[in-house]
Amino acid sequence: MDVSHLLDELNEAQREAVTARDGHVLVLAGAGSGKTRVLVHRLAWLIQVDHVSPLGILAVTFTNKAAGEMRERTGQLLQVSTRPLWIGTFHGIAHRLLRMHWKEAGLPEQFQILDSEDQQRLLRRIIRDEGMDEAHWPARQAQWFINARKDEGERPQHIEHLDHPVTSTWVHIYRLYQDYCNRGGLVDFAELLLRAHELWLEQPDLLDHYRKRLRHLLVDEFQDTNSIQYAWIRMLAGSTGRVFVVGDDDQSIYGWRGAKVENVQLFGRDFPDVMTVRLEQNYRSTGNILDAANALIAHNQSRMGKNLWTAGESGKLIQLYTAFNEQDEARFVVDQLQQWLDSGRRADDGAILYRTTAQSRLFEEYLLRENIPYRVYGGQRFFERTEVKDALAYLRLLLNPNDDAALERVINKPARAIGEKTVSFIRLQARESGLTLWQAANECLSQGKFATRAGTAVAAFIRLIEDMRERMKDWTLGNQMQGAIDDSNLAAHYEKEPRERMETRFENLRELVNAADAFILPQEDAEAGLDELQSFLSHAALEAGETQGESWDDCVQLMTLHSAKGLEFPLVYMVGMEDGLFPHQRSVEDAAGRLEEERRLCYVGMTRAREQLVLSYAEIRRMHGSENFCRPSRFIDEIPAEYLEEIRPRTSSRQPWVSARPSPVRGGANTEWPFRLGQVVAHPKFGEGTVMSFEGSGEHTRVHVNFPAIGAKWLVLAYANLQAR
């Protein structure tokens, strides 16, 4: 068979990976080195050359977008249907397994997926019911604890150090929460993975079946896998499966949410005969950008090592702008973008990348003022909107009235005289008898435990749900959706809101009905035994949809560095390049490789740029209400000067502060600061440290000093007794 069309468009390293004959393959794919291309060609190669049945291949990604792209491009390349191929996200695949084997997994058939908002609300509820102080035991932290444990594959009984009072409290909450979920048939995101893993652990026959069927496993973004995902892959592979993973340890930026870069190294140890292929030729950026990025990332100690190169030109130098303050920074970026547009380039060629979401505000303001169209990534997704989740909660109750999360959400929405008092009474009953809220409410009714008015209201709600279920059981999904919105009279609830808000809500509800109308039960969901409604609800949870229906075309792109991963733009601004902001203070303080992860984030940002990269930082930034004197990011210092071109602010003579680069900032006209930023000072107790910033004035002046031994500390200048060195 002629396979030249599969190989022609690949370079040597890519070809080596795609055509690997046996064993496992680890592809270390640098930024812009054609990672997706390799994955897609590998799929095609397996099918067309090795004649592997598409049914025997599983390809896993992290995001729905990546999964869709892989399926799409594979279809284009192969010119055959990709439907039999199992391509999906870890969560999507775990979900499908659990649907097919709900009995073996110990789940009710109508189990529902809990998104993180649902999860947090449920936890807040539990913590309150326990009579615990929410300020001391925030639901957010409980959520973090539980998900982190689940990501490590741990159940409450597996967690040690129960003698530690804080840990044991969280374990207690974990246990209560899991009981709630089990009673109501609720599965959170982490639980999907953990259950899927346990399913195989406890059902060797089932595992064996899948091992025999799925001989080829492909994993995208391997550096982002967490412990349970890695364990899941290992288990499925067994000793017969062949695993092909693609990743880049230098682009691992999700350690804080459980990703384990170590898995990249572990892979070579845990799997025998791993062939490692490095993709280092970059097809995206200019030489200068790549050289600068290489130099930066070389400062990381723990890496597998890689050096990007390009056959293209070295291109323009990286521009560095020292802004007077954050307004000046925004003004500079927006002015330059305007020039870019004036020169005939497109707005969506440009991207502004920042470390924290809050930074977008000022740029939006200036872009708006200059009438430059822009789009902010992130933010709320369609299926996460309040009104959408409210309407879906009614449908969830039709399927599974024991869904406490859904019931809590809508039992009094719109107001139907079931106030906090009645609800907490039901909760108490449920807790005492180990029932779900729905069961407890029915119980209370039949035993006449409610006061007359409350009883009538609760009975009416129960009847509402049961009538809906009865009436709508044969309706189309779209009609069910519309019916649920109408019968519940949700509109009454939003009508009390401000006009504009109400209108958006109604608009979104109409869109929801449209989405339900247009929904086609996917074949794979049908195979897993789902009906339309179940499938629709699962989709709503697993792929929350586009951020906005907003027009996508020709807008400047604003996003965090994290969300920029995987994207590319001709013109990239990395703004707020200041120590404390980027790298973020929290990452500098916590030890344990956090700084290296920040550096990787910087590397990710730089390698998004195709033609021109612009870095900027502000000398003074207002944060949390007070002015901060900033030091340029250490990452700027790590980029060799030969790749940088400094752009001076307009008229430097008018400025009260001298630029921090190359010489450090000086107190200038202000004599209140006896030290320079970056100066080494000595503290009687903490030893020597570096001055990072000042805050406040007069006797309130505080100074931020980084002590190598103990970390960074804020000191009140008047008391600290610091000596210059």
Next chain:
DNA sequence: TCCATTGACGTTTTT
């Protein structure tokens, strides 16, 4: 039950 004021807090995000 509702809006308005107050207060706490202040990385990163997908599923």
Next chain:
DNA sequence: CGTCAATGGA
């Protein structure tokens, strides 16, 4: 400074 959630008076 700006946001969000919780509290409390009408």
